[in-house]
Amino acid sequence: MTKSELIAELSAANPHLRGQDVELIVATIFNEITAALSRGERVELRGFGAFTVKRxxxxxxxNPRTGEAVPVDEKAVPFFKAGKELRERVNRGKREGRAASDAKGRTDQGVAA
Structure with missing residues (x-):
């Protein structure tokens, strides 16, 4: 899902809000997460996950083209760790999808479901 798709879905789910307001809300949330990470802070969204900065x-x-040794500077990299609830919801969706395809596969092979 892209940022514009997120804004479109939130706008559709909240018709009482103007599209410009939803866009501002999404941009503000992303900007606050970015600002906190740039200050070296941890951002935790319960049930979703945590953003941190790793050094x-x-x-x-x-250099992959020439094989020459190249110095790489120290850097900070944003890191996301999914929360338990998010992992469970993603895995539950996979299991439900797999169960449906397994049942379909069995009926296609002539085995009654």
Whole structure:
């Protein structure tokens, strides 16, 4: 899902809000998460997950084209860890989808479901 698709779905689910207001809300949330991460803070959204910043040490890398050694500077990388509820909901969806396809596969093979 893209940011514009998210805004469109939220607008459809909340017809009492103007599209511009929904766009502002989404942009504000993303900006606040970004600002907190840039300050080195952790952002936790209960039931969804946590955003943190991980530090990558400076290292020597390789240019894939020439094989030449290239210095890579230290950097900060945003990291997301899914929360328990999100993982369970995603896995529950996979199991339900798999059960439906398994049942379909059995009937296609002549085995009564």
């Amino acid at each position: 990558r040490e400076a290292r020597t890398g390789r």
